Amino acid sequence: MHISAIAGGVGGARFLRGLLAHLAASPDPDRRSARVTAVVNTGDDTTMHGLRITPDLDTVMYTLGGAVHEEQGWGRRDESRVVSSELAAYGTGPDWFTLGDRDLGTHVFRTQLLREGLPLSAVVERLCQRWLPGGVPAGGLPGGPTVRLLPMSDDDVETHVHLTDGRTVHFQEWWVRLRASVPATGFSQVGVDAASPAPGVLEALRDADAVLLPPSNPVVSIGTVLGVPGVREALRDGGAPVVGVSPILGGKAVRGMADACLSAIGAETSALGVAGLHADLLDTWLVDDDADGALHGTSVPGAAPGRGRVLARPLLMSSPQAAADLAGAALDAALATGRRPRRSAA
Amino acid sequence: MHISAIAGGVGGARFLRGLLAHLAASPDPDRRSARVTAVVNTGDDTTMHGLRITPDLDTVMYTLGGAVHEEQGWGRRDESRVVSSELAAYGTGPDWFTLGDRDLGTHVFRTQLLREGLPLSAVVERLCQRWLPGGVPAGGLPGGPTVRLLPMSDDDVETHVHLTDGRTVHFQEWWVRLRASVPATGFSQVGVDAASPAPGVLEALRDADAVLLPPSNPVVSIGTVLGVPGVREALRDGGAPVVGVSPILGGKAVRGMADACLSAIGAETSALGVAGLHADLLDTWLVDDDADGALHGTSVPGAAPGRGRVLARPLLMSSPQAAADLAGAALDAALATGRRPRRSAA
Numbered sequence: 036m037h038i039s040a041i042a043g044g045v046g047g048a049r050f051l052r053g054l055l056a057h058l059a060a061s062p063d064p065d066r067r068s069a070r071v072t073a074v075v076n077t078g079d080d081t082t083m084h085g086l087r088i089t090p091d092l093d094t095v096m097y098t099l100g101g102a103v104h105e106e107q108g109w110g111r112r113d114e115s116r117v118v119s120s121e122l123a124a125y126g127t128g129p130d131w132f133t134l135g136d137r138d139l140g141t142h143v144f145r146t147q148l149l150r151e152g153l154p155l156s157a158v159v160e161r162l163c164q165r166w167l168p169g170g171v172p173a174g175g176l177p178g179g180p181t182v183r184l185l186p187m188s189d190d191d192v193e194t195h196v197h198l199t200d201g202r203t204v205h206f207q208e209w210w211v212r213l214r215a216s217v218p219a220t221g222f223s224q225v226g227v228d229a230a231s232p233a234p235g236v237l238e239a240l241r242d243a244d245a246v247l248l249p250p251s252n253p254v255v256s257i258g259t260v261l262g263v264p265g266v267r268e269a270l271r272d273g274g275a276p277v278v279g280v281s282p283i284l285g286g287k288a289v290r291g292m293a294d295a296c297l298s299a300i301g302a303e304t305s306a307l308g309v310a311g312l313h314a315d316l317l318d319t320w321l322v323d324d325d326a327d328g329a330l331h332g333t334s335v336p337g338a339a340p341g342r343g344r345v346l347a348r349p350l351l352m353s354s355p356q357a358a359a360d361l362a363g364a365a366l367d368a369a370l371a372t373g374r375r376p377r378r379s380a381a
Numbered sequence: 382m383h384i385s386a387i388a389g390g391v392g393g394a395r396f397l398r399g400l401l402a403h404l405a406a407s408p409d410p411d412r413r414s415a416r417v418t419a420v421v422n423t424g425d426d427t428t429m430h431g432l433r434i435t436p437d438l439d440t441v442m443y444t445l446g447g448a449v450h451e452e453q454g455w456g457r458r459d460e461s462r463v464v465s466s467e468l469a470a471y472g473t474g475p476d477w478f479t480l481g482d483r484d485l486g487t488h489v490f491r492t493q494l495l496r497e498g499l500p501l502s503a504v505v506e507r508l509c510q511r512w513l514p515g516g517v518p519a520g521g522l523p524g525g526p527t528v529r530l531l532p533m534s535d536d537d538v539e540t541h542v543h544l545t546d547g548r549t550v551h552f553q554e555w556w557v558r559l560r561a562s563v564p565a566t567g568f569s570q571v572g573v574d575a576a577s578p579a580p581g582v583l584e585a586l587r588d589a590d591a592v593l594l595p596p597s598n599p600v601v602s603i604g605t606v607l608g609v610p611g612v613r614e615a616l617r618d619g620g621a622p623v624v625g626v627s628p629i630l631g632g633k634a635v636r637g638m639a640d641a642c643l644s645a646i647g648a649e650t651s652a653l654g655v656a657g658l659h660a661d662l663l664d665t666w667l668v669d670d671d672a673d674g675a676l677h678g679t680s681v682p683g684a685a686p687g688r689g690r691v692l693a694r695p696l697l698m699s700s701p702q703a704a705a706d707l708a709g710a711a712l713d714a715a716l717a718t719g720r721r722p723r724r725s726a727a
Contacts (some may be wrong), residue, residue: 124485137467143430
């Protein structure tokens, strides 16, 4: 069984960890030996102090590799900040972006490999040899489910944010420095139109038995990946059943500042508001059974005939087990739909 | 008063620290307000993990800035190695080159500035704003002596070592990894013929009231700087009195592996063997009064008429005070000679 997912940072990483835990514990041998491909957003990537930094890829890699700072959700456990205190002592900024020493080891190595000419996808593969040897996640066993991380593209794509005060800043500056306190009027995914999907991305999305959209930020994570030419078409026409998980529960973002992103693009901060962004893709949309249970059995407005059914499930990933149950429910929904005939892109 | 010096790593750094201490404590207002320019070897520079590393410049900078690891002689005090342990965990080498976290802060910032297009000399100036603000060394006072560090060149020069086993390796690999255990048959200063002296280097050497050659490695430190086109001529013909300090006492190198370097180029490991390498430059050559006292009052073989006198002084820099006394003795010898008429380069 081949399962593909599109992922942003913390939400996507925890969902994927839950998916792998679900698969590993499944009585179904097809699930237990499943291959998972995660197509990860790189629009948050940035360069700091000359080092190339890929926040979402690292969050997924550290989480699945068992090294993430659990409470924080991103970065490394047992982290120190000697190098960044030195950089601050030299009076060089930015001082609002945390660079832990352990994390810097990854950034230094990544930057070295990129400068040697390796494409990002090859760099990710090399880094994952440490964290996911043989594709086996932390705590996993040989013969169990494996996971492979793919950047959405080997080409640089940077999300810039247009602010109500007239400025345009890198996404990281808006998200980390300003904590989205200055309202955004829109986003530009600089470079996305010219970006090619990384090798294997389109195949993974077209040929999978299931494609899952975790509750990552629908605008600047999932939305950015969908903006890479060919990705949306691969999901819409590729034949794999697509199941999405709402990041909005009862009109509120569970984590992060998805509401600030949704209002910037004029979308409603609601489970159906988000579903509407993906209406052309979704076979099933999972909403929270507690907060949005009334939507159960309805359809996503704008969905293709026979697609876009709404199911209510417990969406809160309040524990690893809850995340595993959620991922299992999403997978169940996808497999219940099954593959459709693939449509020609023409 | 303007004093210039050529420096390598630990020996040069400790000599310069002694010189500044001597000047600061001098009853002579000209000495107390002297400007010191240190022209530092960059032939040991290398790139590790994509980061540009300048060992001699850093050793001088950290030593004069009061941050050096005193017992080790190089690197930072209170150092940790989180980043390099991460790099090792990724299986990327080299594992024989120590990169402390504090030190890495410097390397990351330097590499960033170089990639932004700054020449090395401007990068050194920027880094020294932290360690030597206003040119004042650690413990110094405004109005006291100041020091400025100049790389010998803004162009990359790399010392490669030809080994008896047929290999050619970077100097750092021979020095740090092999501890010079494989004999060398010679050195190549790759890039030196095309290198230009950094801005201010030739002026500092020509126009100084005294030029001092500390007991740095005569082949791969002093020798490399002298190999930059124009430097040797500036010392020989510029008019400043040149006083050198022997790094060899009684046929033995005080520190480092100068003997391995001298034998590689067919020079004798002796005070006069080293002096012979600089015979065309030296006004005065200081040898150790204990180990080589018999040479006192003789002349350096091959020196120009009226130049190259040998004086015996205590050369062991066994304490900061001993280093200050040695530097004072070298300065005394230079000022006693005074400037000569400058010779045309033609």
